[in-house]
Amino acid sequence: xxxxxxEDQRLLQExxxxxxxxxxxxxxxxxxxxxxxxxxxxxxxxxTEIGVPGLLVAxxxxxxxxxxxxxxxxxxxxxxxxxxxxxxxxAVVGVPLLRECGDDGFAKEWLxxxxxxxxxxxxxxxxxPLVPEAHVADLLILRSGDALHAVPRAAARLTAxxxxxxxxxxxxxxxxxxxxxxxxxGADADRLEAAALDRGALACAxxxxxxxxxxxxxxxxxxxxxxxxxxxxGSFQAVKHHLANLKVALEYARSHVERAAHSVAHGARTRSxxxxxxxxxxxxxxxxxxxxxxxxxxxxxxxxxxxxxxWMRRAWTLDLAWGSTAWxxxxxxxxxxxGGLPAESFGFSPRA
Amino acid sequence: MELTYTPExxxxxxxxxxxxxANAPREKLPSFDTKEGFEAHREWEKKLHAGGFAMVxxxxxxxxxxxxLLEWLIFEEEYYRAGAPGRVNQNGIFLLxxxxxxxxxxxxxxxxxxxxxxxxxxxxxGWSEPNAGSDMANIQATAIKDxxxxxxxxxxxxxxRGAFAHWLFxxxxxxxxxxxxxxxxxxxxxxxxxxxTVRPIEKLxxxxxxxxxxxxxxxxxxxxxxxxxGKGWDVAMATAGFERGLMLRSPARFQDTARKLVELxxxxxxxxxxxxxxLRDTVARCWMDAEAYTLNTYxxxxxxxxxxxxxxxxxxxxxxxxxxxxxxxxxxxxxxxHRAELLPGAPAAGDVGEWLDGYIFALAGPIYAGTxxxxxxxxxxxxxxxxxx
Numbered sequence: 001x002x003x004x005x006x007e008d009q010r011l012l013q014e015x016x017x018x019x020x021x022x023x024x025x026x027x028x029x030x031x032x033x034x035x036x037x038x039x040x041x042x043x044x045x046x047x048t049e050i051g052v053p054g055l056l057v058a059x060x061x062x063x064x065x066x067x068x069x070x071x072x073x074x075x076x077x078x079x080x081x082x083x084x085x086x087x088x089x090x091a092v093v094g095v096p097l098l099r100e101c102g103d104d105g106f107a108k109e110w111l112x113x114x115x116x117x118x119x120x121x122x123x124x125x126x127x128x129p130l131v132p133e134a135h136v137a138d139l140l141i142l143r144s145g146d147a148l149h150a151v152p153r154a155a156a157r158l159t160a161x162x163x164x165x166x167x168x169x170x171x172x173x174x175x176x177x178x179x180x181x182x183x184x185x186g187a188d189a190d191r192l193e194a195a196a197l198d199r200g201a202l203a204c205a206x207x208x209x210x211x212x213x214x215x216x217x218x219x220x221x222x223x224x225x226x227x228x229x230x231x232x233x234g235s236f237q238a239v240k241h242h243l244a245n246l247k248v249a250l251e252y253a254r255s256h257v258e259r260a261a262h263s264v265a266h267g268a269r270t271r272s273x274x275x276x277x278x279x280x281x282x283x284x285x286x287x288x289x290x291x292x293x294x295x296x297x298x299x300x301x302x303x304x305x306x307x308x309x310x311w312m313r314r315a316w317t318l319d320l321a322w323g324s325t326a327w328x329x330x331x332x333x334x335x336x337x338x339g340g341l342p343a344e345s346f347g348f349s350p351r352a
Numbered sequence: 353m354e355l356t357y358t359p360e361x362x363x364x365x366x367x368x369x370x371x372x373x374a375n376a377p378r379e380k381l382p383s384f385d386t387k388e389g390f391e392a393h394r395e396w397e398k399k400l401h402a403g404g405f406a407m408v409x410x411x412x413x414x415x416x417x418x419x420x421l422l423e424w425l426i427f428e429e430e431y432y433r434a435g436a437p438g439r440v441n442q443n444g445i446f447l448l449x450x451x452x453x454x455x456x457x458x459x460x461x462x463x464x465x466x467x468x469x470x471x472x473x474x475x476x477x478g479w480s481e482p483n484a485g486s487d488m489a490n491i492q493a494t495a496i497k498d499x500x501x502x503x504x505x506x507x508x509x510x511x512x513r514g515a516f517a518h519w520l521f522x523x524x525x526x527x528x529x530x531x532x533x534x535x536x537x538x539x540x541x542x543x544x545x546x547x548x549t550v551r552p553i554e555k556l557x558x559x560x561x562x563x564x565x566x567x568x569x570x571x572x573x574x575x576x577x578x579x580x581x582g583k584g585w586d587v588a589m590a591t592a593g594f595e596r597g598l599m600l601r602s603p604a605r606f607q608d609t610a611r612k613l614v615e616l617x618x619x620x621x622x623x624x625x626x627x628x629x630x631l632r633d634t635v636a637r638c639w640m641d642a643e644a645y646t647l648n649t650y651x652x653x654x655x656x657x658x659x660x661x662x663x664x665x666x667x668x669x670x671x672x673x674x675x676x677x678x679x680x681x682x683x684x685x686x687x688x689x690h691r692a693e694l695l696p697g698a699p700a701a702g703d704v705g706e707w708l709d710g711y712i713f714a715l716a717g718p719i720y721a722g723t724x725x726x727x728x729x730x731x732x733x734x735x736x737x738x739x740x741x
Contacts (some may be wrong), residue, residue: 001361001422002354003650004658069353220736235739237725240732247731248668255647256640262355277640333636336614337621343639345607346646347429 013073020081033166054115056095062115067265072206079210084167086133094121101183120352127323132173144177148189165313199276200322205282215289253281273335273343276328283325286315375468384440385561393440397471415469428602444468444475444600455579456629478508478522487533495524504567514563515552523584536584540576557712565703603646610642620687664734667727674717681711692740
């Protein structure tokens with residue numbers, strides 16, 4: 001029993017944090033709001049240099065051969081930076097989905113491309129009709145009927161669905177299932193889709209931690225500078241207690257996220273329940289942080305110019321991706337009360 | 353990251369489970385807030401001590417078992433699983449014990465720890481005074497040296513189980529010209545010292561267990577000083593963030609309550625009485641928060657075992673467990689409906705378990721061990737770095 005990250009894992013996190021601080025300042029994020037695709041192939045090439053797209057790809061296919069425990073720390077940094085490049089659908093969800101689909105030849109080809117930074121993947125979500133970043137994807141993995149299909153972008157008809165968060169681009173997608181490659185059917189498709197949902201939700205939760213932490217940091221900074229009645233407003237207890245509450249929520253959400261990463265990486269029988277708890281806790285922490293940060297920034301936070309809303313909007317839209325907080329709450333309740341998915345008290349009973 | 357137990361840890365769990373199953377009282381003991389219950393709990397502690405389980409993480413020579421903090425977590429899980437009694441000497445074993453371990457002289461360790469581990473001597477805490485609550489540095493009770501004794505005058509209050517305890521630990525102003533955090537000395541006081549009057553205070557639960565303690569020229573030997581003279585504040589704070597934040601409330605306690613709450617919810621729904629729909633989510637959230645507290649504690653223990661320290665983040669714990677405990681009990685009372693206003697013996701109460709007592713007890717959580725307002729100030733100032741003024 002050792003509930004800690006290794007020094008190597010922490011080092012990876014720091015590397016990514018430093019990289020993003022240099023390459024993805026808020027000016028870059030806001031700059032992407034204004035471009036046609038919102039995405040940057042140059043930036044994707046830089047992410048590839050530090051191995052992010054291929055983090056979960058086996059070394060034999062050109063990846064880093066790491067697991068979700070390593071990845072959550074990277075995703076927390078991505079959330080802190082407010083980066084919305086398609087890391088989640090490609091590297092967190094797409095890679096394991098291809099790896100586990102059973103079509104090894106097809107998987108191998110795409111995994112190598114992903115690790116080399118040459119392919120982006122978009123994935124349909126069971127709980128939402130919206131497919132993020134479908135416009136830049138080389139391959140779309142979409143459900144139709146009882147099958148999961150692999151669809152090249154050229155064969156898909158995209159309808160843009162402009163988002164309240166300009167960092168992301170959303171689409172609804174139609175395709176002709178009859179002519180599309182089938183990755184899995186029936187129970188296999190369900191299993192893959194369930195795993196994809198858990199990975200996507202875990203990835204959102206980790207980003208929500210980063211976004212929450214960033215919002216707290218911005219609020220601490222601002223309230224320490226801003227003076228009213230001759231003193232920094234951050235010296236007032238009403239303001240302090242607001243931010244202290246966020247810190248409490250953040251740190252306990254972090255425990256859920258890190259445990260869920262372990263459960264996903266090891267295929268624990270409690271995986272889905274653990275992920276739901278992570279998504280609920282981190283999602284709520286980030287949403288609370290968005291609301292409180294706006295409050296303590298006052299009218300200044302209510303402007304388009306102030307950067308606060310970059311992370312507020314991330315908090316709002318990450319909450320809806322890969323199962324909203326409400327969806328995960330319902331799933332947790334079923335597990336606890338209706339004999340749904342397994343839910344176990346950590347530690348309490350010796351685990352198999 | 354490795355979230356499974358080693359075979360040694362599993363073996364220890366089994367040993368603790370077997371012992372507790374064979375020895376934990378089948379019937380609930382009377383409340384340790386009564387004289388009768390206090391003594392019954394001391395008897396239980398004696399048995400626990402004889403079984404070698406009284407203080408799992410303490411060194412063997414002081415009545416412990418020399419285990420590490422992870423094994424302590426496992427023991428606590430088994431302890432609550434077995435429904436074993438509350439720890440009557442918790443102020444001693446969880447708060448003072450670790451402090452003596454850290455700053456006590458070898459003689460003090462030998463003198464105090466074994467009798468604390470066996471609950472032969474039960475300790476009360478003497479921090480608060482009528483004018484030193486949240487503002488603890490405003491302590492006014494004095495302990496002035498006279499030869500080889502301190503002469504203590506003044507008043508302490510809100511000493512839990514002070515009505516029955518044998519000893520009291522607290523901070524006293526040893527330098528009468530000092531103020532605030534300076535000039536305080538940490539002293540261990542036998543409550544049968546002439547000049548000490550213990551006056552029980554009736555608590556919200558209608559029981560006379562905590563007490564105010566009056567000192568009128570009470571003479572206490574200077575060897576009962578813990579740590580340096582005038583450095584009482586540092587002694588108190590050195591361990592305040594450490595095992596206090598960790599050990600006072602182990603996660604198993606809240607997991608146990610959360611599991612009972614889930615059961616109560618299911619039973620209530622099955623019984624067909626009206627259950628407000630939002631309680632479904634509230635109960636699930638309580639269970640999830642108890643898990644979060646557990647996971648967080650395992651992380652803290654892992655960090656400590658790797659050589660880390662706990663500092664101000666103990667304040668995060670205090671807020672989280674105290675508010676969770678209150679939320680769980682409040683939710684249980686909502687589920688009990690009209691039965692929530694009946695005392696457990698009332699004919700129409702049915703099996704209301706310990707929810708009402710637990711609720712009354714949980715109400716104190718956000719107040720004792722430093723109010724949650726003070727904890728929030730600590731988080732804002734010491735963890736987030738917000739301006740004090």
